[in-house]
Amino acid sequence: MFVATVHEEIPLLGGDVTDGVMRVGDTVRRPTRPSTPSVHALLRHLEAQGFDGAPRVVGLDEQGREVLTYLEGESGLRPLPAYAVTDEALAALAGLLRRFHDAAASFLPPRQAVWENGSNDDRAPELVGHCDVNLDNVIFRDGLPYAFIDFDLARPTTRLFDVVTTLRHWAPLADPVDLDPLQRDLPVGPRLRLFCDAYGLAPRDRRRLLDLARLRFSRSYIAMRTRAASGGGWARMWAEGAGTRIRRAGAWLDIHQDELHAHLV
Ligand SMILES: Nc1ncnc2c1ncn2[C@@H]1O[C@H](COP(=O)(O)OP(=O)(O)O)[C@@H](O)[C@H]1O
Numbered sequence: 001m002f003v004a005t006v007h008e009e010i011p012l013l014g015g016d017v018t019d020g021v022m023r024v025g026d027t028v029r030r031p032t033r034p035s036t037p038s039v040h041a042l043l044r045h046l047e048a049q050g051f052d053g054a055p056r057v058v059g060l061d062e063q064g065r066e067v068l069t070y071l072e073g074e075s076g077l078r079p080l081p082a083y084a085v086t087d088e089a090l091a092a093l094a095g096l097l098r099r100f101h102d103a104a105a106s107f108l109p110p111r112q113a114v115w116e117n118g119s120n121d122d123r124a125p126e127l128v129g130h131c132d133v134n135l136d137n138v139i140f141r142d143g144l145p146y147a148f149i150d151f152d153l154a155r156p157t158t159r160l161f162d163v164v165t166t167l168r169h170w171a172p173l174a175d176p177v178d179l180d181p182l183q184r185d186l187p188v189g190p191r192l193r194l195f196c197d198a199y200g201l202a203p204r205d206r207r208r209l210l211d212l213a214r215l216r217f218s219r220s221y222i223a224m225r226t227r228a229a230s231g232g233g234w235a236r237m238w239a240e241g242a243g244t245r246i247r248r249a250g251a252w253l254d255i256h257q258d259e260l261h262a263h264l265v
């Protein structure tokens with residue numbers, strides 16, 4: 001479906017990577033990429049499943065950009081507001097991820113599906129995950145997360161890999177020097193447990209969680225370095241120290257893994 005642009009274009013600057021994300025009326029316009037048709041198939045499946053925590057696909061506009069529904073709320077706030085780091089918000093985020101996964105699990109990707117490359121689990125994929133639930137890609141309303149945006153990195157993966165990525169940013173699993181001030185003193189171990197309980201994560205996945213986090217750090221470092229070589233927003237993030245932050249997070253986890261693991265068993 002082709003959608004005409006009749007409203008003013010307002011740049012959305014909250015993200016890191018994609019240049020030219022615009023709000024136009026009730027819609028968002030974003031440049032397309034090779035994976036866009038596959039991501040749209042996923043979003044349409046989520047809609048058919050009644051999952052309302054993701055934008056709807058409207059179509060393409062006359063400039064060939066993807067057109068998604070604009071989701072009202074707060075996202076990408078810096079510094080983080082206090083409501084973004086509460087236990088209630090973390091539990092709601094876990095519930096949202098669980099509902100997304102349960103809806104995505106019945107999605108059969110198109111035969112010619114193209115997905116963005118990235119680091120991944122060694123286990124067989126269980127579903128198409130979001131794979132980028134960072135602080136900017138969650139929309140809040142009334143102080144609680146209610147939707148994910150930016151499905152650009154969606155790809156076949158395991159539930160646990162998506163859980164690990166989400167916890168990397170939201171528990172968070174990071175060296176405190178790299179965190180927003182409000183996140184520096186959070187009790188990470190209890191928050192891991194809270195998230196896993198609210199998600200309903202299987203015991204075998206809890207036992208593997210921190211080992212997979214370590215693996216993810218080393219693989220993400222390489223994946224991000226590869227993306228940075230292609231220039232654009234990824235190169236900018238790399239130049240601003242994204243790789244160094246991943247390395248520091250890995251070193252921080254080395255020191256704290258045993259103590260954190262005790263909260264998961
Ligand atoms: N569907 C949407 N509804 C509301 N806001 C959005 C939507 N899509 C993007 N935004 C806003 O634009 C910002 C950047 O968009 P995003 O799709 O995350 O691009 P990037 O790839 O740069 O991270 C987001 O952090 C959010 O603030």
Ligand SMILES: [Mg+2]
Nearest residue numbers: 015136137150
């Ligand atoms: Mg984003």
